[in-house]
Amino acid sequence: MGTAQVTEALKRPSQKSAEAIMGIVHPIINDVRQNGDKALLSYTHKFEKATSLTSPAIDVSFENIRKFHEAQKEEPLKVETMPGVICSRFSRPIERVGLYVPGGTAVLPSTALMLGVPAMVAGCQKIVLASPPRSDGSITPEIVYVAHKVGAESIVLAGGAQAVAALAYGTESVTKVDKIYGPGNQFVTAGKMYVSNDTNAGVGIDMPAGPSEVLVIADSEANPAFVASDLLSQAEHGVDSQVVLIAIDLDEQQLQAIEDELHKQAMALPRVDIVRGAISHSVTIQVKDIDEAMVISNDYAPEHLILQLKDAEKVVDKVMNAGSVFIGQWTPESVGDYSAGVNHSLPTYGYAKQYSGVNLGSFLKHITSSNLTADGLRNVGSAVMQLAKVEELEAHRRAVEIRLSSMDGK
Amino acid sequence: MGTAQVTEALKRPSQKSAEAIMGIVHPIINDVRQNGDKALLSYTHKFEKATSLTSPAIDVSFENIRKFHEAQKEEPLKVETMPGVICSRFSRPIERVGLYVPGGTAVLPSTALMLGVPAMVAGCQKIVLASPPRSDGSITPEIVYVAHKVGAESIVLAGGAQAVAALAYGTESVTKVDKIYGPGNQFVTAGKMYVSNDTNAGVGIDMPAGPSEVLVIADSEANPAFVASDLLSQAEHGVDSQVVLIAIDLDEQQLQAIEDELHKQAMALPRVDIVRGAISHSVTIQVKDIDEAMVISNDYAPEHLILQLKDAEKVVDKVMNAGSVFIGQWTPESVGDYSAGVNHSLPTYGYAKQYSGVNLGSFLKHITSSNLTADGLRNVGSAVMQLAKVEELEAHRRAVEIRLSSMDGK
Numbered sequence: 001m002g003t004a005q006v007t008e009a010l011k012r013p014s015q016k017s018a019e020a021i022m023g024i025v026h027p028i029i030n031d032v033r034q035n036g037d038k039a040l041l042s043y044t045h046k047f048e049k050a051t052s053l054t055s056p057a058i059d060v061s062f063e064n065i066r067k068f069h070e071a072q073k074e075e076p077l078k079v080e081t082m083p084g085v086i087c088s089r090f091s092r093p094i095e096r097v098g099l100y101v102p103g104g105t106a107v108l109p110s111t112a113l114m115l116g117v118p119a120m121v122a123g124c125q126k127i128v129l130a131s132p133p134r135s136d137g138s139i140t141p142e143i144v145y146v147a148h149k150v151g152a153e154s155i156v157l158a159g160g161a162q163a164v165a166a167l168a169y170g171t172e173s174v175t176k177v178d179k180i181y182g183p184g185n186q187f188v189t190a191g192k193m194y195v196s197n198d199t200n201a202g203v204g205i206d207m208p209a210g211p212s213e214v215l216v217i218a219d220s221e222a223n224p225a226f227v228a229s230d231l232l233s234q235a236e237h238g239v240d241s242q243v244v245l246i247a248i249d250l251d252e253q254q255l256q257a258i259e260d261e262l263h264k265q266a267m268a269l270p271r272v273d274i275v276r277g278a279i280s281h282s283v284t285i286q287v288k289d290i291d292e293a294m295v296i297s298n299d300y301a302p303e304h305l306i307l308q309l310k311d312a313e314k315v316v317d318k319v320m321n322a323g324s325v326f327i328g329q330w331t332p333e334s335v336g337d338y339s340a341g342v343n344h345s346l347p348t349y350g351y352a353k354q355y356s357g358v359n360l361g362s363f364l365k366h367i368t369s370s371n372l373t374a375d376g377l378r379n380v381g382s383a384v385m386q387l388a389k390v391e392e393l394e395a396h397r398r399a400v401e402i403r404l405s406s407m408d409g410k
Numbered sequence: 411m412g413t414a415q416v417t418e419a420l421k422r423p424s425q426k427s428a429e430a431i432m433g434i435v436h437p438i439i440n441d442v443r444q445n446g447d448k449a450l451l452s453y454t455h456k457f458e459k460a461t462s463l464t465s466p467a468i469d470v471s472f473e474n475i476r477k478f479h480e481a482q483k484e485e486p487l488k489v490e491t492m493p494g495v496i497c498s499r500f501s502r503p504i505e506r507v508g509l510y511v512p513g514g515t516a517v518l519p520s521t522a523l524m525l526g527v528p529a530m531v532a533g534c535q536k537i538v539l540a541s542p543p544r545s546d547g548s549i550t551p552e553i554v555y556v557a558h559k560v561g562a563e564s565i566v567l568a569g570g571a572q573a574v575a576a577l578a579y580g581t582e583s584v585t586k587v588d589k590i591y592g593p594g595n596q597f598v599t600a601g602k603m604y605v606s607n608d609t610n611a612g613v614g615i616d617m618p619a620g621p622s623e624v625l626v627i628a629d630s631e632a633n634p635a636f637v638a639s640d641l642l643s644q645a646e647h648g649v650d651s652q653v654v655l656i657a658i659d660l661d662e663q664q665l666q667a668i669e670d671e672l673h674k675q676a677m678a679l680p681r682v683d684i685v686r687g688a689i690s691h692s693v694t695i696q697v698k699d700i701d702e703a704m705v706i707s708n709d710y711a712p713e714h715l716i717l718q719l720k721d722a723e724k725v726v727d728k729v730m731n732a733g734s735v736f737i738g739q740w741t742p743e744s745v746g747d748y749s750a751g752v753n754h755s756l757p758t759y760g761y762a763k764q765y766s767g768v769n770l771g772s773f774l775k776h777i778t779s780s781n782l783t784a785d786g787l788r789n790v791g792s793a794v795m796q797l798a799k800v801e802e803l804e805a806h807r808r809a810v811e812i813r814l815s816s817m818d819g820k
Contacts, residue, residue, distance in 0.1 A: 088473075372738070400744055
């Protein structure tokens with residue numbers, strides 16, 4: 001394939017018109033904003049009688065995610081940039097956070113873990129979950145269990161744009177939050193976008209969301225069955241999932257072996273229809289060497305990058321754009337999706353070029369400070385006054401001058 | 411004042427309707443996107459014959475900002491969350507960044523410094539500045555000098571939404587960037603918001619922008635002349651600037667002393683009309699003690715927080731929401747605006763509750779990786795498989811199972 005063909009093959013499926021969806025979402029948000037709980041038709045779930053479930057699988061995952069995010073804590077930074085000029089940086093938790101966990105037919109306790117654990121580690125004071133209830137009005141016990149473990153204040157039993165609006169503006173029973181996290185369908189995404197642009201809401205969001213995707217780079221040492229199983233893991237997420245294989249210098253027989261495994265394993269899956277849909281617009285690109293593969297991968301900026309390669313660890317140095325990397329034959333994507341410790345809330349749709357996945361920092365903000373001694377102000381004062389003069393901000397200049405005069409007893 | 415009165419007094423001036431501005435900005439962006447340079451009416455400025463200016467004030471500021479942002483670099487993180495399960499986190503520079511420097515009547519080399527230096531320290535490959543030219547078509551030499559020093563690729567001589575569109579989509583002569591930074595008027599802000607919501611642009615922005623603001627907390631030890639000079643520094647930014655003073659247990663005489671200084675110093679300023687406008691809707695709030703002051707300040711979440719207090723350094727522990735803090739009598743805001751080393755691109759309009767100011771991390775993204783040994787997969791595998799089962803993602807479960815079977819020689 002030529003460069004233009006590769007670019008064409010890797011074009012992500014076009015997103016539905018943002019304006020059409022906004023037209024639906026806008027009145028929903030206004031309704032919740034004005035009419036609160038009545039519009040939300042929700043109630044908050046209290047934990048007292050929530051669940052007696054215990055899940056060792058959740059406990060193991062919780063602990064690994066906690067450890068990895070705990071290690072991301074930073075000490076305050078202090079730098080004396082000039083004698084007597086001390087600049088510092090420290091972090092503070094975002095006070096109130098809203099975590100959206102998709103529900104309905106799907107059951108996603110892993111999303112509750114991936115958002116709730118870092119919020120807990122960061123020290124956020126109020127953690128509010130929102131998740132659409134099941135048809136009987138209840139919520140998956142695994143999600144309630146996670147909410148318990150992370151110390152959430154409540155679970156808002158609602159989904160869609162109305163849940164996002166409740167978190168952004170607050171209602172009688174839902175706490176207004178400072179930032180909203182989590183994946184969701186196009187209405188959730190449009191709702192998050194809308195409230196993050198409304199200065200009256202005063203709310204941030206984690207990142208833009210698009211369909212999930214994987215790019216697997218395999219060489220002749222890769223086990224065809226493992227490669228196929230990773231491609232299928234991604235494919236089962238939905239028909240709009242993107243599945244890309246870059247094959248490094250594989251011959252016909254090796255490519256066929258992967259293809260054969262793909263069909264054999266797909267036939268055994270319960271979601272075979274979804275898998276077939278995703279596989280049908282998956283892409284295989286053949287390249288000569290790892291450098292060629294990495295140019296394509298870095299340009300595509302995959303959410304998940306799987307390296308089934310000889311010396312895979314060394315190749316990480318060449319990774320410039322990706323959400324999360326899975327190294328070597330014993331690291332399927334699913335370990336990162338659930339339990340290894342890394343976060344699974346990752347940038348999609350090429351946004352790995354400028355966004356990080358959810359991490360401890362997503363629940364903190366950095367604040368800086370300056371503290372000058374009298375000598376410090378003497379040292380830096382003339383630079384400040386000269387620049388203030390260039391910018392014609394005379395009061396800025398005088399705020400320094402008046403202090404220097406005071407030191408000199410004038 | 412009661413709580414409700416304080417809240418009312420500290421209400422930020424309402425922003426113009428986002429929809430009205432979007433109506434103007436939308437066609438401009440589409441025009442540039444479709445017609446490139448022709449619509450942009452711009453050209454890029456090459457550096458060869460740019461300037462022979464040297465500015466010691468810029469050199470000093472550059473070096474302090476460089477030092478403070480250099481110190482923000484992180485080592486890669488590696489955590490073994492379970493035996494054989496190794497999770498890592500490392501950072502990569504955002505490849506192409508666009509820095510918007512307001513111009514026209516204002517001359518803002520400091521903005522070029524505050525955005526350009528961290529981009530350079532982060533190792534961004536392409537740094538593109540955009541700034542509206544002066545009436546003779548040229549650009550302020552100080553900005554050209556900064557562009558030189560940070561290794562910028564070019565300066566796009568254009569402003570407003572059209573400059574933002576050129577950076578977001580690229581034109582024949584302007585490099586498309588991955589993220590756009592910098593302050594600007596309402597059209598620049600609306601343009602940044604628009605392109606950050608367009609998945610076809612694939613571009614991020616630094617943060618939402620609103621009018622600049624300062625909150626000064628002063629006690630009886632504060633020098634009235636210094637307090638007044640800091641309030642005036644903020645006021646001269648524009649009539650929509652927010653200027654708030656919290657006075658801790660000051661008597662009538664002390665308050666009057668600040669008031670008198672304010673008027674005396676204001677009369678001497680060239681921008682006296684702007685200053686008067688801002689001062690006219692400034693607010694003074696009297697409180698009993700520092701705790702009461704900090705509740706108000708943290709709720710307001712000021713862009714700039716100035717502590718003119720006894721033991722000001724200790725009070726920093728109580729700061730939960732603020733862009734940047736200025737500690738003690740020898741630290742006027744203007745040192746941070748220009749030369750101390752801290753960044754002056756800070757969250758306004760209460761967004762300090764969830765956003766950090768521009769820092770080194772604004773020019774990087776974090777990527778995680780997992781690397782499991784065979785034993786690692788054995789250790790974590792059952793948790794992964796159990797959660798995949800709960801979520802009914804069978805291919806995820808099998809991606810682990812097929813590997814465990816292979817280890818056991820099945």
